[in-house]
Amino acid sequence: xxxxxxxxxxxxxxxxxxxxxxxxxxxxxxxxxxxxxxxxxxxxxxxxxxxxxxxxxxxxxxxxxxxxxxxxxxxxxxxxxxxxxxxxxxxxxxxxxxxxxxxxxxxxxxxxxxxxxxxxxxxxxxxxxxxxxxxxxxxxxxxxxxxxxxxxxxxxxxxxxxxxxxxxxxxxxxxxxxxxxxxxxxxxxxxxxxxxxx
Numbered sequence: 751x752x753x754x755x756x757x758x759x760x761x762x763x764x765x766x767x768x769x770x771x772x773x774x775x776x777x778x779x780x781x782x783x784x785x786x787x788x789x790x791x792x793x794x795x796x797x798x799x800x801x802x803x804x805x806x807x808x809x810x811x812x813x814x815x816x817x818x819x820x821x822x823x824x825x826x827x828x829x830x831x832x833x834x835x836x837x838x839x840x841x842x843x844x845x846x847x848x849x850x851x852x853x854x855x856x857x858x859x860x861x862x863x864x865x866x867x868x869x870x871x872x873x874x875x876x877x878x879x880x881x882x883x884x885x886x887x888x889x890x891x892x893x894x895x896x897x898x899x900x901x902x903x904x905x906x907x908x909x910x911x912x913x914x915x916x917x918x919x920x921x922x923x924x925x926x927x928x929x930x931x932x933x934x935x936x937x938x939x940x941x942x943x944x945x946x947x948x
Contacts, residue, residue: 809839896924
């Protein structure tokens with residue numbers, strides 16, 4: 751691998767790409783546009799030292815493209831373009847190199863993707879996000895848990911009792927005075943016989 755890296759640095763890209771494709775891909779991505787990175791599949795055999803970095807770079811490129819489409823002040827884009835790519839790549843990177851920041855990226859990607867899906871599919875995506883939410887930095891875990899609760903409390907996501915329980919659970923976890931806490935309170939008020947106390 752070191753020999754391939756020397757070849758890459760020396761400008762022998764075709765030979766280095768043949769000797770070590772993952773390192774060649776990583777070198778190609780240096781300075782590449784996010785769209786170019788997102789369009790490529792990660793090519794990395796199990797156990798290669800570059801795999802975690804490749805998946806992480808791919809995730810960041812996909813997430814950057816997705817978030818660039820957000821409306822000003824919005825937590826998520828209106829469409830799910832690039833979010834599945836980001837979630838899968840963050841998960842792949844996390845499996846190789848556990849990191850709270852990678853977990854936060856995966857959680858955010860999955861929750862934003864869930865926002866764009868019908869209730870049943872959104873519930874599955876939120877369930878997939880749960881381990882990443884739990885592994886996120888403490889300052890973000892409560893925020894993401896509150897966003898997950900908002901999705902679980904959407905109309906059509908369950909019966910009134912289930913949706914009410916989701917708002918209550920979310921309010922216990924939402925950061926004080928956050929937009930998520932306010933949104934959960936408003937959503938709770940739309941559910942019959944649901945108040946702030948059990």
